[in-house]
Amino acid sequence: MTVDAVRTEETDPADAARRRFRELVEPELPRLYRLARRLVGEDAEDAVQDCLLNAYRKLGQLEHDAAAPGWLTRILINCCRDRHRRRASRPQELTVDDLEQFSLYRKLVDEDPFPYSDSLHLDFLHRFGREDVQSVLATLPEHYRVPLLLVYVDGFLAKEVAHMTNAPLGTVLARLHRGRILFERRLWDYAKANDMLRDPVA
Amino acid sequence: MISCAEAVRELWNYLDGVVDESECAAVEEHLTVCRRCCGELEFAEELRAFLARNADEELTPAVHARLHATLTDLEGA
Numbered sequence: 264m265t266v267d268a269v270r271t272e273e274t275d276p277a278d279a280a281r282r283r284f285r286e287l288v289e290p291e292l293p294r295l296y297r298l299a300r301r302l303v304g305e306d307a308e309d310a311v312q313d314c315l316l317n318a319y320r321k322l323g324q325l326e327h328d329a330a331a332p333g334w335l336t337r338i339l340i341n342c343c344r345d346r347h348r349r350r351a352s353r354p355q356e357l358t359v360d361d362l363e364q365f366s367l368y369r370k371l372v373d374e375d376p377f378p379y380s381d382s383l384h385l386d387f388l389h390r391f392g393r394e395d396v397q398s399v400l401a402t403l404p405e406h407y408r409v410p411l412l413l414v415y416v417d418g419f420l421a422k423e424v425a426h427m428t429n430a431p432l433g434t435v436l437a438r439l440h441r442g443r444i445l446f447e448r449r450l451w452d453y454a455k456a457n458d459m460l461r462d463p464v465a
Numbered sequence: 466m467i468s469c470a471e472a473v474r475e476l477w478n479y480l481d482g483v484v485d486e487s488e489c490a491a492v493e494e495h496l497t498v499c500r501r502c503c504g505e506l507e508f509a510e511e512l513r514a515f516l517a518r519n520a521d522e523e524l525t526p527a528v529h530a531r532l533h534a535t536l537t538d539l540e541g542a
Contacts (some may be wrong), residue, residue, distance in 0.1 A: 281540045292532055297522040308528050312535055319539045366473060368508045372501075384508050388515050396519035414481070415513050416520045421483065436483070443477055447512070 284322055287331040288315065294332075294417060295339050301400060301412055302343040313342040333419065337427040340409065347405075367447035376460040390459040391450070399449045407442035410435055467491045472502045476509050 295314060299307035318338050325334050371383055380386045391399075400408060409428060413419045421439060425432040454460050467475075472495040478484045479492045496503055 285536050285540060288536060289533075292529065293524040296524045296528065296532070297520070300522045301520060308531065311532060315532070315535050315539065366505065367512070368505045384504075385511065388511060391515075391519070393519045393521075396516070400520065411516070412520060416517045421481075440477070446516070 280322060283328070284319055287325075287328060288318065288335065291332055291335050295335060298336065298412060298417065299339060299343060301397070301408065302340070302405065303346050304401070306343075306346050310339065310342045310346055313345070314339040317342060333423050333427060336413065336417070336419070340427060365444055365448045365451075367451055370451055374460075377462040379462055387454065390454060395453065395457070396450075399446065399453050402449050402453075403442065403445055407438055407445055410439045411442045411446060414439060466498075467495050469495075469499060469502055472496070472499065473505055476502070476506050477513075480506070480509055480513070 292311070295311050296307055299310040299314075303310050314335065318335055321338070325331060367387075368384060371387055375383065377383055377386050400412075403411070406428075410421070410424050413424045413427065414421060419427070421435050422432055424430075425435045428435065430438075472492055475484055475488055475492050479489060484492065496506060
């Protein structure tokens with residue numbers, strides 16, 4: 264009995280695996296939840312729950328602990344896709360011509376919405392609250408939104424994102440490029456549509 | 466010397482450190498003489514920080530507690 268108890272506490276491999284799982288997952292929860300919010304909105308908590316269950320079942324596939332953040336993210340992205348499968352459509356790649364010419368920086372210089380401002384570009388960004396930015400992000404197609412968030416918010420490398428999303432590196436780089444331009448253009452469109460381009464001084 | 470259009474196309478990659486040495490040198494050469502592209506570069510940096518700042522989401526105590534409960538259930542499984 265005593266021997267069994269000691270064995271269970273200290274050497275039971277299943278027990279050790281559970282402890283390892285918790286140690287790996289716990290610090291990632293805020294980041295996983297944030298990403299899920301940006302991907303599936305109100306379903307975020309359910310998606311993270313799916314991710315935890317799947318990850319626990321697949322723990323044996325995780326080769327080393329340092330890979331846990333990327334591994335969990337990959338599982339979460341798949342869970343989010345499963346939840347939104349019915350809504351999802353085939354990714355439509357926007358053509359370069361549609362986007363390539365747009366630069367928010369130049370657009371602001373050309374249109375000069377705040378003529379009395381001496382920091383036009385920053386003033387433009389300051390008009391946006393967190394909810395505005397999140398609304399803009401939500402308008403981006405998922406295949407552009409995911410790489411933008413993973414690289415610029417979570418700090419993953421493009422090649423890690425390629426692995427997480429099962430896409431070739433060249434595709435990820437192209438989507439990052441177009442995603443950035445599209446984000447800039449949607450910020451501009453949103454500001455225009457929501458009457459944010461008026462100079463408060465004027 | 467590369468054009469503004471070429472420099473701008475490479476700016477984010479330049480910030481990401483995913484341009485090779487010769488592209489990097491070409492962007493830097495352009496930036497030394499072109500004020501507008503320096504503005505573009507600064508704005509690209511601002512915009513990245515702006516995106517990271519605003520994409521954040523508070524994990525509320527209730528959600529946190531429920532996710533923890535799942536972890537605890539798994540441990541007891």
